[in-house]
Amino acid sequence: MGLSSPELYLAVDIGGTFTDIVLDTGKERLTSKVLTTPSAPERAVVEGTAAILARANKTFADIRLFVHGTTLATNAVIERKGARTALITTEGFRDVLEIADEGRFDQYDIFIQKPQPLIPRRLRFTVPERLDVHGNVKLPLDEASVVRIAERLKAEKIEAVAITFIHSYVNPVHEVRAREILLEHCPGLSITLSSEVCPEAREYERTSTAVTNAYVQPLMAGYLGRLEREFRERGSTAPIHLMTSGGSLASLRTAVSFPVRLIESGPAGGAILAARIAAERGEDQILSFDMGGTTAKVCLIDNGQPFKARVFEVDRSSRFKKGSGFPLRIPVIEMVEIGAGGGSIARVDALKRIHVGPESASSEPGPACYGRGGTEPTVTDADVTLGKIDPARFAGGKIKVDVDKARAALDEKVGKPLGLDTQAAAYGVAEIVDENMSNAARVHAVERGAEVRARTMVAFGGAAPLHASRVAEKLSIKRVIIPAGAGVGSAIGFLDAPAAFELVRSLYMRLDRFDAATANALLEAMSQEATALAKEAAEDQPLREERRAFMRYAGQGHEIPIELPNRPLTEEDTIAIRQAFEAEYDRLFARHIPGAAIEIMSWVVLVSTRERRPEKLGPVSAKPAPAPSGKRTVFDALLGKAIEVPTYERDSLEPGTQISGPAIIVEDGTSTYVSTSFDATVDAGKALVLTAKNSEGRP
Numbered sequence: 208m209g210l211s212s213p214e215l216y217l218a219v220d221i222g223g224t225f226t227d228i229v230l231d232t233g234k235e236r237l238t239s240k241v242l243t244t245p246s247a248p249e250r251a252v253v254e255g256t257a258a259i260l261a262r263a264n265k266t267f268a269d270i271r272l273f274v275h276g277t278t279l280a281t282n283a284v285i286e287r288k289g290a291r292t293a294l295i296t297t298e299g300f301r302d303v304l305e306i307a308d309e310g311r312f313d314q315y316d317i318f319i320q321k322p323q324p325l326i327p328r329r330l331r332f333t334v335p336e337r338l339d340v341h342g343n344v345k346l347p348l349d350e351a352s353v354v355r356i357a358e359r360l361k362a363e364k365i366e367a368v369a370i371t372f373i374h375s376y377v378n379p380v381h382e383v384r385a386r387e388i389l390l391e392h393c394p395g396l397s398i399t400l401s402s403e404v405c406p407e408a409r410e411y412e413r414t415s416t417a418v419t420n421a422y423v424q425p426l427m428a429g430y431l432g433r434l435e436r437e438f439r440e441r442g443s444t445a446p447i448h449l450m451t452s453g454g455s456l457a458s459l460r461t462a463v464s465f466p467v468r469l470i471e472s473g474p475a476g477g478a479i480l481a482a483r484i485a486a487e488r489g490e491d492q493i494l495s496f497d498m499g500g501t502t503a504k505v506c507l508i509d510n511g512q513p514f515k516a517r518v519f520e521v522d523r524s525s526r527f528k529k530g531s532g533f534p535l536r537i538p539v540i541e542m543v544e545i546g547a548g549g550g551s552i553a554r555v556d557a558l559k560r561i562h563v564g565p566e567s568a569s570s571e572p573g574p575a576c577y578g579r580g581g582t583e584p585t586v587t588d589a590d591v592t593l594g595k596i597d598p599a600r601f602a603g604g605k606i607k608v609d610v611d612k613a614r615a616a617l618d619e620k621v622g623k624p625l626g627l628d629t630q631a632a633a634y635g636v637a638e639i640v641d642e643n644m645s646n647a648a649r650v651h652a653v654e655r656g657a658e659v660r661a662r663t664m665v666a667f668g669g670a671a672p673l674h675a676s677r678v679a680e681k682l683s684i685k686r687v688i689i690p691a692g693a694g695v696g697s698a699i700g701f702l703d704a705p706a707a708f709e710l711v712r713s714l715y716m717r718l719d720r721f722d723a724a725t726a727n728a729l730l731e732a733m734s735q736e737a738t739a740l741a742k743e744a745a746e747d748q749p750l751r752e753e754r755r756a757f758m759r760y761a762g763q764g765h766e767i768p769i770e771l772p773n774r775p776l777t778e779e780d781t782i783a784i785r786q787a788f789e790a791e792y793d794r795l796f797a798r799h800i801p802g803a804a805i806e807i808m809s810w811v812v813l814v815s816t817r818e819r820r821p822e823k824l825g826p827v828s829a830k831p832a833p834a835p836s837g838k839r840t841v842f843d844a845l846l847g848k849a850i851e852v853p854t855y856e857r858d859s860l861e862p863g864t865q866i867s868g869p870a871i872i873v874e875d876g877t878s879t880y881v882s883t884s885f886d887a888t889v890d891a892g893k894a895l896v897l898t899a900k901n902s903e904g905r906p
Contacts, residue, residue: 225240296331348385369398401417470539475539476699549669561625718804721776752814767795855870
């Protein structure tokens with residue numbers, strides 16, 4: 208939101224292991240990490256907020272704005288812990304979730320297994336009704352069938368329903384009437400209409416998005432309601448805004464209605480932080496690397512803008528393969544996310560291979576070294592054993608780390624099966640997780656046609672600074688930036704997010720038969736709706752509007768976005784629109800088809816506050832490193848042996864300070880390992896900048 212007022216701003220990011228909290232007073236920024244409380248996530252938020260407010264000598268009543276991101280919706284889908292949900296669809300479309308798009312993410316695997324639908328077949332009901340592609344009623348809604356289904360829903364104790372009728376994205380009349388009937392017979396039922404959550408063509412994606420929204424809605428509505436109540440009872444009157452997957456802020460009411468838009472809210476905050484870090488330092492090509500307690504996220508950022516997409520897959524059954532998860536048609540910052548975090552569990556398979564993740568020890572019971580009952584070895588246990596983590600400083604000293612328990616878990620589950628000593632077992636775990644993350648970055652870059660080696664890495668999250676040097680070595684990246692407050696980077700990013708709402712609606716139109724009146728009526732209605740929803744989170748800031756159309760050559764299967772003028776369109780505009788389409792098509796595919804028919808499939812209106820453009824940082828004078836605060840023995844992966852390295856307190860390092868690797872730089876939220884391949888400098892923004900000692904990124 209580009210916040211610059213001296214008033215108090217709170218940002219909270221709930222992860223699978225830690226809940227990160229940032230308090231911005233205008234004069235200073237306080238940060239904290241507390242263990243997530245899965246059974247009641249609001250408890251960690253409230254208790255952590257109370258503690259950080261006490262440090263600032265403030266109260267809940269002093270909070271001006273609360274910005275929140277959470278993985279609760281994502282975890283509910285992955286762990287199948289959402290509401291008891293039913294689907295009501297048009298007669299003949301009961302099995303759209305299984306049929307999907309008839310694609311196979313691995314066409315040669317005869318044992319292929321797709322993720323099980325969130326709604327079993329017996330809880331999918333159909334109703335006689337039909338609209339044509341233009342929204343004309345061909346078969347009226349059979350209201351008696353809806354009444355009978357309502358009785359079934361009560362008998363099955365259904366908590367949420369998704370209604371997805373064919374072609375309802377053009378005309379929602381039947382979906383709206385079905386909702387009215389259901390609420391008459393089942394008061395309090397949570398109902399999602401596909402015409403509201405995803406008014407676009409493509410039946411499978413629209414149904415999948417509506418089903419996912421319905422599945423998580425009661426959970427998210429309950430959680431957000433309890434959170435708001437807890438804050439109000441403690442004196443806070445601040446509005447609560449939620450981070451969306453597209454990198455913008457939404458109001459609490461919008462988040463309750465469309466929780467599917469929160470699926471990637473936490474990682475989106477990290478991408479916004481990385482974009483700001485890049486802009487401040489004049490970096491044009493960035494690889495954002497966010498490693499927390501449960502997952503690692505990789506995102507590409509060019510010219511200060513993260514790559515964005517219209518479709519995101521959740522719960523992939525095959526880690527890197529498109530088509531193996533549930534597609535969600537929502538605005539999203541495009542990234543790859545894998546089960547590789549500090550809490551990721553290591554194991555040895557029948558072929559004597561080490562595997563790390565995607566299973567996580569989370570916060571309960573947590574890694575073995577937490578001493579909270581966990582017995583499985585994790586990445587954090589390996590880092591402790593390798594000497595990268597100071598047991599006395601972990602999470603700012605809030606969590607006591609038991610090195611002996613970490614070593615015992617590694618010995619039992621990795622060392623003994625492979626005949627390795629403790630240090631070798633820990634090294635094996637660390638190497639596997641670092642290679643998993645490096646491979647995820649390579650695959651993601653290849654899919655986007657991007658080169659990784661030429662990029663600067665921005666690393667943040669509780670575990671990323673510990674692993675950034677090694678991942679950079681594997682990717683031959685020569686420059687790594689660890690921003691200030693890296694341990695809670697995503698939460699810091701929330702404070703830079705604009706308030707916005709994006710609407711997408713399908714309305715087919717040939718460019719050579721352009722109907723300006725119809726297009727303008729649709730765009731104006733979308734503008735009014737998006738403006739109203741964006742204002743709820745805009746805090747009286749001025750709004751701007753962008754319009755786009757998703758277009759393709761007639762008969763193609765996929766579209767590309769083209770900017771539209773932000774004014775009523777005329778027939779004469781079709782010439783400029785065609786030229787813009789052909790120019791973009793030529794940029795993407797190195798050719799275009801002169802004179803070919805072009806069709807518009809969907810229209811987009813984005814209303815948002817203006818993003819604050821950060822000022823570029825200036826140079827700083829070089830300063831020698833201060834005396835080390837201590838020394839620690841660390842196993843260096845590239846050298847393949849344990850070495851003694853100096854440790855430094857990050858808070859004591861002034862801009863311009865130069866440190867030669869290897870070294871460990873310690874702070875409350877994380878620690879940065881500067882390997883033998885890199886030297887470190889503190890820049891004008893107090894970020895640590897790791898630079899390879901030679902052009903190949905090798906010592």
